[in-house]
Amino acid sequence: VHELSIxxxxxxxxxxxxxxxxxxxxxxxxxxxxxxxxxxxxVPEALTSAFPVAVQxxxxxxxxxxxxxxxxxxxxxxxxxxxxxxxxxxxxxxVCDAPTPTVVAGRELELVSIEVLE
Amino acid sequence: xxxxxxxxxxxxxxKPRILEVRTQILKKxxxxxxxxxxxxxxxxxxxxxxxxxxGAGKTTFLREVLxxxxxxxxxxxxxxxxxxxxxxxxxxxxxxxxxxxxxGTVCHLEADMVERxxxxxxxxxxxxxxxxxxxxxxxxxxxxxxxxxxLVLLSTTExxxxxxxxxxxxxxxxxxxxxxxxxxEVVGFDRDAALASIESVRPGMRVMEVSAxxxxxxxxxxxxxxxxxxxxxxxRP
Numbered sequence: 001v002h003e004l005s006i007x008x009x010x011x012x013x014x015x016x017x018x019x020x021x022x023x024x025x026x027x028x029x030x031x032x033x034x035x036x037x038x039x040x041x042x043v044p045e046a047l048t049s050a051f052p053v054a055v056q057x058x059x060x061x062x063x064x065x066x067x068x069x070x071x072x073x074x075x076x077x078x079x080x081x082x083x084x085x086x087x088x089x090x091x092x093x094x095v096c097d098a099p100t101p102t103v104v105a106g107r108e109l110e111l112v113s114i115e116v117l118e
Numbered sequence: 119x120x121x122x123x124x125x126x127x128x129x130x131x132x133k134p135r136i137l138e139v140r141t142q143i144l145k146k147x148x149x150x151x152x153x154x155x156x157x158x159x160x161x162x163x164x165x166x167x168x169x170x171x172x173g174a175g176k177t178t179f180l181r182e183v184l185x186x187x188x189x190x191x192x193x194x195x196x197x198x199x200x201x202x203x204x205x206x207x208x209x210x211x212x213x214x215x216x217x218x219x220x221x222g223t224v225c226h227l228e229a230d231m232v233e234r235x236x237x238x239x240x241x242x243x244x245x246x247x248x249x250x251x252x253x254x255x256x257x258x259x260x261x262x263x264x265x266x267x268x269l270v271l272l273s274t275t276e277x278x279x280x281x282x283x284x285x286x287x288x289x290x291x292x293x294x295x296x297x298x299x300x301x302x303e304v305v306g307f308d309r310d311a312a313l314a315s316i317e318s319v320r321p322g323m324r325v326m327e328v329s330a331x332x333x334x335x336x337x338x339x340x341x342x343x344x345x346x347x348x349x350x351x352x353x354r355p
Contacts, residue, residue, distance in 0.1 A: 005224065005228075006143060009143050009144055009146065012146070017141075041260035041287070089318060099322065101321040103289065110142055110143060111141050111143055116135045117134050
């Protein structure tokens with residue numbers, strides 16, 4: 001399970017973002033929003049439990065994590081349309097059943113926004 | 119361990135401000151991987167990484183690849199392992215330079231570990247570099263190592279539905295290698311089911327079937343590897 005590594009990278013990234021905006025010893029932070037794609041290799045529940053551990057020795061205070069799960073979206077070459085899939089186990093168009101190797105969303109592992117309390 | 123969120127004091131003036139970031143969480147890793155990829159291209163070295171579950175035969179396969187490739191190409195390998203250096207010793211039998219990356223408790227390789235392990239190696243003197251990841255089908259999928267080609271290995275002794283259980287690693291890999299094909303029959307490997315699983319999670323994925331022990335499929339793989347190496351974009355002057 002590598003979610004602790006991911007959580008540590010996330011905490012470092014948040015600190016970096018905040019330092020470049022307002023240098024300080026610690027930061028009062030509210031909600032941090034991240035996007036986690038179904039094909040990112042990260043399990044949202046595991047990241048949620050690892051996050052407080054990573055925060056413990058950081059300069060962040062009061063931070064909470066909000067995860068937006070991003071489903072797999074593929075491009076269907078026969079329909080010429082983007083199609084969301086209910087599972088990453090079968091990359092086929094849910095409408096016409098054509099194979100859909102092109103993934104257009106679902107690999108995200110992204111820090112979206114930080115709520116800064118001032 | 120979980121600390122209660124501290125609420126800002128009532129007297130605190132300004133209201134919350136939302137800072138839009140939109141940055142990859144693994145930005146640092148991605149930046150390192152990109153800079154290594156540039157270095158590899160400039161040096162003209164083709165980098166192949168290998169991922170699989172423990173025991174799928176990465177080291178045996180790679181040893182055979184190094185042995186055969188070593189005759190005509192300049193090759194080297196890095197091998198990640200949690201604790202031991204046994205894999206590096208086995209790979210070094212091929213005569214190629216090999217370095218071990220002991221990851222300790224970390225279950226995957228990250229770009230900076232690869233960068234550190236390369237250290238003083240002169241990449242200009244290499245044609246192929248192989249990076250064997252820690253045996254794990256989950257964690258390595260999130261980390262770009264700067265490689266040109268990522269192989270995922272599946273052995274005939276594993277369940278044919280493994281791709282369905284670990285779709286992400288198959289989705290981030292370029293080629294699937296089915297190993298231990300010499301014992302497929304003995305272990306009752308259902309080839310069609312395995313191919314269908316791979317096709318389901320990664321339509322059109324190239325699959326190569328090998329046996330390091332009998333040599334089955336090895337020359338085809340090496341030919342494919344060298345074709346890919348020849349086709350890649352280079353920045354060689």
